[in-house]
Amino acid sequence: MTKVAVNYPGKGTFERGIHPPEMKQWAEDKSISVLPTPKELYIPLLQHVGAPAKLLVAPKEQVVYGQVIAEAGGFISAPIHSPVAGVVGRGANITLANGRHVPMVPVVTASDSVGAADGIYEDMLGGEWPLSLLDDFSPEEIVDKIKQAGIVGQGGAAFPTFVKVLKNKDKPVDALVINGCECEPYLTADHRVMLEAPQAVIAGTLLAAKASGAKAIYIAVESNKMDAVEALRPYAQGTAVTLAVVETRYPMGGEKQTVRAVTGRTIPTGGLPLDVGVVVMNVSTTWAVARAVLRGKPLTHRVITVTGRGIAEPKNVLAPVGVPLQELIDFCGGLKADTARIIAGGPMMGFTVGNLKTPVTKGTSGITVMTLDDVHEEETTHCVRCGRCVDVCPLNLIPTKMALAAKNKDWELAKKYHIGACMECGCCAYSCPANIPLVQLIRMGKVQMLKK
Ligand code: SF4
Ligand code: SF4
Numbered sequence: 001m002t003k004v005a006v007n008y009p010g011k012g013t014f015e016r017g018i019h020p021p022e023m024k025q026w027a028e029d030k031s032i033s034v035l036p037t038p039k040e041l042y043i044p045l046l047q048h049v050g051a052p053a054k055l056l057v058a059p060k061e062q063v064v065y066g067q068v069i070a071e072a073g074g075f076i077s078a079p080i081h082s083p084v085a086g087v088v089g090r091g092a093n094i095t096l097a098n099g100r101h102v103p104m105v106p107v108v109t110a111s112d113s114v115g116a117a118d119g120i121y122e123d124m125l126g127g128e129w130p131l132s133l134l135d136d137f138s139p140e141e142i143v144d145k146i147k148q149a150g151i152v153g154q155g156g157a158a159f160p161t162f163v164k165v166l167k168n169k170d171k172p173v174d175a176l177v178i179n180g181c182e183c184e185p186y187l188t189a190d191h192r193v194m195l196e197a198p199q200a201v202i203a204g205t206l207l208a209a210k211a212s213g214a215k216a217i218y219i220a221v222e223s224n225k226m227d228a229v230e231a232l233r234p235y236a237q238g239t240a241v242t243l244a245v246v247e248t249r250y251p252m253g254g255e256k257q258t259v260r261a262v263t264g265r266t267i268p269t270g271g272l273p274l275d276v277g278v279v280v281m282n283v284s285t286t287w288a289v290a291r292a293v294l295r296g297k298p299l300t301h302r303v304i305t306v307t308g309r310g311i312a313e314p315k316n317v318l319a320p321v322g323v324p325l326q327e328l329i330d331f332c333g334g335l336k337a338d339t340a341r342i343i344a345g346g347p348m349m350g351f352t353v354g355n356l357k358t359p360v361t362k363g364t365s366g367i368t369v370m371t372l373d374d375v376h377e378e379e380t381t382h383c384v385r386c387g388r389c390v391d392v393c394p395l396n397l398i399p400t401k402m403a404l405a406a407k408n409k410d411w412e413l414a415k416k417y418h419i420g421a422c423m424e425c426g427c428c429a430y431s432c433p434a435n436i437p438l439v440q441l442i443r444m445g446k447v448q449m450l451k452k
Contacts, residue, residue: 008218010264013247014257017394018427020185020250020348022224026314027307028188032125032196034318035331037109037117041322042094043069043080046102047361048152049159050076055105059090065113066298069105072147078160078362079150083300083320085113097325097344097351097358104359107322121318124301125196129203129290131239134210139167142211142293149292150362151299155179155190155253155282156345158363161289164279165211171274176214177262178205180221180228180283181246181253184346187366189303190283192316194221194228197287202235204286207293209240212279217241218262219283224248250348251425255280257394269395270421284365299362306332310339310369319360325367326356340375343368348426381434389428389438395421399428403438406445414445422446 046052051074063069063082070080089106096102137145147162167173178201182190194201201219209217217240221229229243236243246252246261256267258280265276273280281289284303291297300320307314312333319328325344329335335342343350344358346368389399398417405414422442429438 008242008244008262010244010260010262012245012261013249014252014260014394016392016396016427017249017251017257018392018430020430022248023185024188024224026186026309027305027316028191030315032121032192032303032316032318034117034121035320035323035328037113038320038323038327039109041083041107041109041320042104042324042357042359043082043107043322044094044096044102044104044359044361045070045080046100047080047158047321047363048078049157050074050078052103053077053080055091055103057088057105059088061088062086063088063107066300076160076163078152079148081150081298081300082107083322084109086110094359095355096361097353097364099351120301124291124318125200125287129199129294131203131206131235133294134203134206137207137210137293139211139213142207145293145296146211146289149288149298151285151288151292152362153282154284154288154302154363154365156349156363156365158361161281161285164281165208167213168274171277173212173214173274173277173279175216175218175263175278176205176209176212177258177273177278177280178219178283178286179253179255179258179280180219180225181258182225183222183248183250183253184348185250186307186368187305187346188307189305189316189365191225191228193284193287193303194225195231198231199235200287200290201232201283202239202241203294204288204290205241206239207289208279208281208286214279215240218244220244220246220258220262222246222248222252250427251394251423254394254423254425256423269418302360302362302364304328304360304364305366307366308369309374310336310371312336321362322359324357324359325353328360328367329356329369335369336371338371338373339369340372341370343370348430349424378435380436383434383436386433388431388433392427392431394425394427395423397422399438399442402445403436403441406441409448411449414449419445419449
């Protein structure tokens with residue numbers, strides 16, 4: 001393999017964290033395949049951080065592929081477009097994988113829908129993404145196209161992307177870090193996007209840099225994906241993009257960790273990358289940005305990894321937003337007999353799902369199917385005060401104290417220990433010899449505090 005020159009101010013790593021088994025072998029070599037036309041989609045009106053989108057269509061109304069079916073419901077919000085041509089059904093509430101109950105509109109797909117399956121790979125990921133066209137767009141036009149396309153972060157947090165790249169007079173940005181780390185075990189969707197659409201990734205990166213005003217531009221990739229670095233390199237050459245190869249360590253993909261590893265800057269507790277002059281964006285989001293600006297297409301589909309020992313044929317699947325998880329599982333040969341747990345996302349930060357009607361959203365990066373062998377549950381015992389959870393916390397928090405405060409509903413104490421800053425990465429629970437469900441307790445505590 002060709003050695004890649006790297007040149008960036010961080011040291012390519014961060015303090016603490018863990019090295020869980022990567023488990024990428026199930027899907028990393030599987031080229032992106034296209035999901036056949038789903039019969040019906042359940043499209044949630046809240047797929048992002050912020051206000052729900054406001055529905056613009058009525059039951060029985062016909063919609064076309066790419067049509068806006070819901071408009072942004074506030075400044076921090078994103079419009080939603082129909083991924084298929086079809087007929088709108090009656091709205092209802094639906095529970096997302098993260099447990100939130102949100103309004104949803106069903107769309108029954110027309111048999112000849114353009115946005116269904118045929119040719120969609122070429123339209124979405126294929127073809128040329130000429131970098132020469134980037135000069136045609138002003139920063140304001142790029143921001144507007146990102147906004148109109150309903151793009152939100154595809155790494156899981158689903159923050160509206162136009163807000164991220166909008167120039168902020170009070171907090172100027174000088175660096176853009178594109179997160180291609182995909183540190184979560186099992187997941188390989190971002191990896192495949194870098195391999196299969198590297199020119200789109202570079203184009204989207206340069207467009208986001210132009211919009212935000214960032215002059216230093218990095219794409220961070222973990223050292224276990226050198227083939228992705230090689231794929232990106234020819235398109236990055238001659239541009240301002242630096243490919244930053246970082247250590248394979250969990251949670252390298254957390255924005256605080258990526259920024260630290262690449263720029264050497266430390267985001268303060270409770271702060272944002274913007275506080276240190278950085279915008280961070282997931283690598284699959286850059287593809288969506290390139291598509292919105294260069295091809296005028298909204299975010300209607302995404303790449304999802306369906307993987308794990310419990311699925312018959314692990315795959316990376318290009319699928320429309322709103323498709324029920326069951327259809328993705330069927331497309332991948334179904335569940336094996338010893339399936340024990342289905343997780344939306346990866347095992348460290350994902351959510352266990354019990355209902356396979358749960359739809360894919362713009363932030364769904366994968367489905368991990370685990371078997372009885374994978375999840376063998378061990379008994380929880382008392383804290384032995386070993387301090388391992390503290391030693392591994394990448395945010396330098398005290399997980400055991402936060403979890404105890406949450407368990408005892410002592411919200412003042414929980415706040416004192418910065419429970420709100422916890423990124424729920426799961427390093428603490430993973431390392432705890434007493435099997436204390438530290439993240440679950442912290443997560444529950446955070447939800448209960450919000451309700452107060
Ligand atoms: S306390 Fe939060 S941030 Fe720290 S290791 Fe646990 S889950 Fe991760
Ligand atoms: S790792 Fe577990 S047993 Fe050790 S101090 Fe933390 S909570 Fe206690």
